Amino acid sequence: MNVSxxxxxxxxxxxxxYLMGRGFxxxxxxxxxxxxxxxxxxxTLYPSGALLLQxxxxxxxxxxxxxxxxxxxxxxxxxxxxxxGDVFGPLVVCCVVISPSSYKKVLSIGPKDCKLLKDEELYKxxxxxxxxxDARCVIYEPELLNQLYxxxxxxxxxxxxxxxxxxxGLGQGVEIRIDAYSLRNPFGSNVIxxxxxxxxxxxxxxxxxxxxxxxxxxxxYGLPKGASKSVMKVAKEMFQKDPKNAKKLLKTFFLD
Numbered sequence: 146m147n148v149s150x151x152x153x154x155x156x157x158x159x160x161x162x163y164l165m166g167r168g169f170x171x172x173x174x175x176x177x178x179x180x181x182x183x184x185x186x187x188x189t190l191y192p193s194g195a196l197l198l199q200x201x202x203x204x205x206x207x208x209x210x211x212x213x214x215x216x217x218x219x220x221x222x223x224x225x226x227x228x229x230g231d232v233f234g235p236l237v238v239c240c241v242v243i244s245p246s247s248y249k250k251v252l253s254i255g256p257k258d259c260k261l262l263k264d265e266e267l268y269k270x271x272x273x274x275x276x277x278x279d280a281r282c283v284i285y286e287p288e289l290l291n292q293l294y295x296x297x298x299x300x301x302x303x304x305x306x307x308x309x310x311x312x313x314g315l316g317q318g319v320e321i322r323i324d325a326y327s328l329r330n331p332f333g334s335n336v337i338x339x340x341x342x343x344x345x346x347x348x349x350x351x352x353x354x355x356x357x358x359x360x361x362x363x364x365x366y367g368l369p370k371g372a373s374k375s376v377m378k379v380a381k382e383m384f385q386k387d388p389k390n391a392k393k394l395l396k397t398f399f400l401d
Contacts, residue, residue, distance in 0.1 A: 148203040149255040152196040153214065154344055160196070160210055164188055193257045194344065211252065217245050222315060223347025224308060224323045227259065227355035229300060232380045232399045233368040236290055236300075238307040239282040239355040240315060241347050247277040251346065258343035259356035271357040280354040281314065283307050284362070287395055294398045301327045308332065322348050366394060 152160060161179050165171075169181035169188070180189040186200030188210075198206050224240040243251055254273045262270070274280075285293070285307060293303050304326055312321060312332060320335060324342030332338060342348040363369070369376045381400060384391040391397065 146199075146201060146203045148198040148207045150196050150198070150207055150211065151194050151252045151255050151257060151346060151349075152190060152210070153252070153346060154194060156214055157190060160188075160213060161190070163210075163213060193261050194349075195255055195257055207253065211249050214249065214252065216248055217243075220244050220319065221248070221345075221347045222319060222321045223342070223345050223349070223351045224311065224321060225259075225342065225348050225352035225355055226304060226307070226324075226326070227352065227359040229304070229326070230372055231359070231363075231370055231396075232372045232376050233287075233366075233370075233395045234359055234363045235287060236285040236303065236307065237282060237355045237359045237362075238285075238304065238311060239280055239351045239358070240308075240311045240321070241351040241354060242279040242281070242315070243277075243347050243350065244279075248346075250277050251350065256346065256350045256353055258349050259352040262353070262356075264360060267353055267357055267360075271353050274350060274353070278350060280351070281311055282354060282358055283310055284358065286393070287397075288393045291392050291397050294396075305331045312336070324348050324352070368394060372399065 157178065161181065164181050169183040172180050172182055174180040174189050176191065178190045178192060180187060186202040186206060188206065189197045221243050222240060226236060226238040228234050228236045251274060254270055256270060256274065259267060290303065297303055308323060315321060320337065322337045322342055322345045325338045325340045330336060330338035343352055369379060380395045383395065384397065384400060
């Protein structure tokens with residue numbers, strides 16, 4: 146039996162030491178931060194924070210490991226976006242609020258950076274997380290994005306605007322983490338704005354919700370992901386054929 150959970154970064158060392166103290170022995174596993182086994186039960190931690198438990202004792206071991214993790218005293222909030230680098234589709238920005246009572250349940254679902262998940266696995270995890278977290282999202286449709294870009298001339302400034310809308314509704318004095326998309330923090334001292342923000346549990350969950358909503362939008366219109374040469378070719382042909390309709394489906398500033 147396999148069980149996967151998300152291990153907070155500050156517990157990487159502690160959990161390994163705990164398992165070694167219970168008789169687990171180290172082994173080499175490619176791409177893993179560490180891996181330990183005992184009597185057919187193994188625990189392997191990957192850089193994403195995913196802890197894979199294998200063997201008959203996996204569920205019991207998961208419960209033991211989760212018992213080591215302290216429940217936060219207050220809500221944790223993380224934000225991330227999806228669609229920024231895709232030719233077609235909207236810009237989706239999400240902030241996720243995780244209550245202390247749901248924190249360990251969220252860990253047990255094994256959330257991680259959406260870029261590390263296949264689409265079907267992403268949908269499955271988001272469905273499981275939906276009843277545990279408060280996900281608040283804004284969706285800037287391509288038509289609005291194209292209008293904003295004419296004025297702001299920078300996609301990061303559009304992100305500033307989208308995040309500001311969400312942050313206003315999260316209350317005063319709460320700590321918010323945003324995966325940094327530029328060098329400066331435009332949001333003030335209550336926002337932690339740092340690169341590789343998906344190392345934070347709430348930010349990774351926000352990335353999953355944003356990606357799921359983005360993919361659902363593309364699926365609704367039958368449009369491709371990404372910005373490859375083949376996708377750009379489709380976008381250019383669409384714009385040449387019907388510019389008015391194209392502005393509702395793709396980021397026309399990608400064609401410049």
